[in-house]
Amino acid sequence: NAGVTQTPKFQVLKTGQSMTLQCAQDMNHNSMYWYRQDPGMGLRLIYYSASEGTTDKGEVPNGYNVSRLNKREFSLRLESAAPSQTSVYFCASSEGDPGREKLFFGSGTQLSVL
């Protein structure tokens, strides 16, 4: 049971570089999410996808883009990385009523932007 798989686990970028964080889930969930975790701030929602083919902004979308490639995969792209984007990024998925059902999380990507 893989659950939610994120790659890479660690990444160091220079300011202005771009990169894509990959996420895949094997639970046939409709909804997928990208969160960032910063010390003292908990998790904040960047973008979510309610179903294949749809994406919507969360609380902190600036500087990010997403693609829901198919039902399994949901990627997060940083077009021009900034030091403020240094964070731990988590992908998650859920099924059913998104408010009632629990989120399944990946193990995270630790990103440092120098």
Add this chain to the structure above:
Amino acid sequence: AQSVTQLDSQVPVFEEAPVELRCNYSSSVSVYLFWYVQYPNQGLQLLLKYLSGSTLVKGINGFEAEFNKSQTSFHLRKPSVHISDTAEYFCAVSYTGGFKTIFGAGTRLFVKA
């Protein structure tokens, strides 16, 4: 707008002692409440959730939480903690049909021998 406040950023406690991690929320609509746990270098896992019904909710690993509507609180408790309970705990609030689960800032529980 919904918000979640975890009243303690860190809670040190001795092994086999009881612990309470406090959570307050604000919302203008009916909410669902969750506690998640994050062990070092891992993603979050659900401990328990309150949707409706009995205000005392039991979760995994001996944890329980009580929903108090009048005080808008959802405190997490365990009568006797183990070293293995050392982790960060997040309170979260959501609502039916809502995709934007709101998380608190987290409480780091440190269990000492």
